[in-house]
Amino acid sequence: MGLMKVMTILVLFVSVSSTLAQSNNGGHISILVSEMGLDFAKDYLIKKVITVTLPLQLPDIENKVKIPLIGKVRMGLSNIQIDAVHVQSSKIETRKDGIVLSVLGATANLSMDWSYTYRASFFEISDHGDASVEVKGMDLKITATLVNDNGSLKIVSRENDCTVENIDIHINGGASWVVDAFQKMIISTVEKTVSTKIVENMKKLDSFLQSLPKQRKIDDAAAVNLTFTGNPVLGNSSVEVDINGLFLPKGDDVKVSGSRSSSVFGGVKRMVTISVEEEVFNSATLVYFNVSSQILI
Ligand SMILES: *[C@@H]1O[C@H](CO)[C@@H](O)[C@H](O)[C@H]1NC(C)=O
Numbered sequence: 001m002g003l004m005k006v007m008t009i010l011v012l013f014v015s016v017s018s019t020l021a022q023s024n025n026g027g028h029i030s031i032l033v034s035e036m037g038l039d040f041a042k043d044y045l046i047k048k049v050i051t052v053t054l055p056l057q058l059p060d061i062e063n064k065v066k067i068p069l070i071g072k073v074r075m076g077l078s079n080i081q082i083d084a085v086h087v088q089s090s091k092i093e094t095r096k097d098g099i100v101l102s103v104l105g106a107t108a109n110l111s112m113d114w115s116y117t118y119r120a121s122f123f124e125i126s127d128h129g130d131a132s133v134e135v136k137g138m139d140l141k142i143t144a145t146l147v148n149d150n151g152s153l154k155i156v157s158r159e160n161d162c163t164v165e166n167i168d169i170h171i172n173g174g175a176s177w178v179v180d181a182f183q184k185m186i187i188s189t190v191e192k193t194v195s196t197k198i199v200e201n202m203k204k205l206d207s208f209l210q211s212l213p214k215q216r217k218i219d220d221a222a223a224v225n226l227t228f229t230g231n232p233v234l235g236n237s238s239v240e241v242d243i244n245g246l247f248l249p250k251g252d253d254v255k256v257s258g259s260r261s262s263s264v265f266g267g268v269k270r271m272v273t274i275s276v277e278e279e280v281f282n283s284a285t286l287v288y289f290n291v292s293s294q295i296l297i
Pocket residue numbers: 084085086107108109134
């Protein structure tokens with residue numbers, strides 16, 4: 001049974017193994033995520049974040065605004081909600097200083113209730129209604145670095161930015177000056193809320209990475225050491241991470257030797273290339289051979 005598992009694991013590894021630009025970090029398995037893989041991860045992340053966060057409730061806003069010919073007006077927006085977001089284009093780049101994810105020209109649809117009051121001579125004038133708002137030209141930019149923190153990957157977020165180019169408001173009821181006054185309030189609220197949401201999601205992604213197990217049990221006899229070794233290396237449109245990758249008998253270390261495997265499967269464009277050193281196979285064989293001999297005795 002154990003042997004079948006080893007064979008399965010070997011077949012899995014070998015079918016994706018390849019030589020890499022080797023940044024020897026002390027790991028025995030290298031994982032290279034190519035431009036295609038990064039693109040896939042980016043699209044997956046964006047889609048995931050949108051489905052998880054929508055509908056997104058924004059905080060109510062209240063503001064006193066000076067309107068020509070009218071005077072001071074107290075304006076309020078409530079039940080503000082982003083219902084839909086459409087991302088037209090996005091890209092991911094690797095630079096020396098980190099990974100940059102940018103979203104360009106996204107649109108979002110919001111719904112909200114509005115109200116205002118002001119005093120005209122001895123009367124208080126007020127009105128309220130609802131509105132649908134289309135936010136256009138929303139640009140986002142996130143810069144982050146991946147570092148090794150005690151064998152886990154950690155995201156160090158360095159910059160994130162949300163800017164909104166313009167918005168289209170369709171208000172049911174209300175005068176035209178109402179639309180102008182609300183426009184600025186909505187833009188700044190969307191920018192602030194989206195930026196906060198990005199920070200929250202980066203934190204979630206970070207705790208997910210930190211929660212990845214450092215060992216993975218394969219069966220009762222063996223586990224694999226999944227500790228990350230060294231810092232991820234950012235290449236030209238690629239990211240390489242190294243993991244220890246050695247088989248451990250019931251959680252203990254195995255002393256093995258060997259050289260890096262050099263099977264090459266050229267020509268095919270891959271999202272992820274995994275390079276496995278011979279030590280990994282040797283450690284697996286050692287662990288399982290020991291188990292089998294103990295069973296025989
Ligand atoms: C936003 O609303 C407009 C007009 O109702 C519609 O054409 C557009 O498809 C909507 N966008 C999204 C992302 O739902």
